[in-house]
Amino acid sequence: MIHQSAIVTADLLGKDPGWLIIVKTLLVFVFLVIMVLLSIWGERRVVARMQMRLGPNRVGPFGLLQGLADGIKLALKEDIVPKAADRIVFILAPIISATTCFMAFAVIPMTGQVSLLGRKTAFQLTDLSVGVLYILSIASVGVYGIVLAGWSSGSTYPLLGALRSSAQVISYEVAMGLSLVAVFLYAGSMSTSDIVASQDKWWYVVVLFPSFVIYTISMVGETNRAPFDLAEAEGELVGGFHTEYSSLKFALFFLAEYVNILTVSALATTLFLGGYRALPGLGFTERWLGGWFTFVWFLAKLLAFLFFFIWLRGTLPRLRYDQFMKFGWKVLIPISLVWTLIVSTLRALSLRGAPTAVIVGFTGGVVLILLVVGSLFEAAKRKEQEALSSVITKPSHFAVPQLPMSISTHRVPSAPSRSMEATDE
Amino acid sequence: MNLYIPILAIGAVGFGFAIFSVLAAALTGPKRYNRARLEAYECGIEPTPQAVGGGHIPIKYFLTAMLFIVFDIEIVFLYPWAVSFDHLGLFGLFEMVIFIATVFVAYAYVWRRGGLEWD
8 A cells, every 4th residue: 555655656756747857856956045045044043042142134034135145255255276185176076065965855755746837746856766775875975075075175174074074974874774774664665755655644753763863863963963063173173174165165065064954854854754744633734725735744844853953053062073983883873773673573573463462572571681781881881980980089199180080081091000100200 | 767867857957056156156256366375274384294195094984984884785785674574574584683693793893892992
């Protein structure tokens, strides 16, 4: 039943005549550009409110045209290619970033069936049977833009920023990819419209909540946004990989970043929040107001995610790089692997028609095992801490102030050795 | 095949926009030559190893990239398995548990050897 509705969408889109493809392509492009301009404005306004400021309110009504004004200002700046830069790659990098970010949005279903200029279609550029995989692969190509920009600048900060940024993106892509397995398991498909269609009863945010949490965290890491914006930590790296860029080339990177945010948010909406589906109990809106009203639901969910991004930026301080990588590799990846195993076992049990008692028993067993493992971890950590604090609080022969050990939890073992050297002297 | 044409279309639009921006920037901006402006973004001195000239990259990033490939291939196997899970039955489940356990051994090894440590 699920597959049937998806075939309908793919068929519907396959029958689009050439002019309709062009119209829809332009519509999607304009939608993305306008959304970027508005989300830059929205971000600055909301962050300003969170910091008890007003934010941009001079250009146009409520400062709405601020993004456009910034773009024009950037266009009027000098276009610099540094002497040490590799000229061709330096120009190519922002083009790669900007092109791929738009391409990734092609498979996002934004409405159900609608009529556009007298034709029955759906507001979705195309529907591939490997839709989500396609988005992930295009996102990977987008990393080339970052790496090449940093490498070709011929400067230290951009190089370090690019390395960090790409390591970060690929690390969190693993966690993101693993969190999606559970969704494919339940939907039985990788096509975006299939996945939306399969959420007719329950959204996957309810059914697969841990996957949703892992995806949400890793999508912030994937887009280099606060609190994971280590690639452009001003205090360490100036501006990150685009330090040497100016004028509209810089604007292209900026655009790519925001389009990527839109894409991951739209993907989260599609995979976990039912895409263009109405909130539970409000399904009648589509019947009364026509297919285009589904776009409102999609937009509302998208904006909720955008607000979430801004909220994070206004609330959380930036992580340290080692903490960030540790979190990605040592927490998110094992959790998503284990979760994948649990979900697939549950799915297999319910498909075999296992009695509820078995399922409940299995779930209880898993929870018990996780609790035991967690408490073992905690105990090991506490032991380590105690061992450390006993070493460190040993009275020193010198009148040195105690090191605040609660702050520097990293590389702690080197601290006592240093004090030992001091004694030798 | 028709379904891939819109991807090319949006790619062409994005590419055109990017090319237009890059070209426009060269025309709209001022051009005031200044020797210092074309140097790398540094405080005075020229940094020694440059990327383009063959600077060195910390090996940690290479290791991360290798680990990424290992896990990405695992994901490549997991996706088709997840899509056809309902048809594979218990056999598919057991096979995948064995596969994930195997990768987990490698993962535990990397963890134990400090491959996941950053400083």
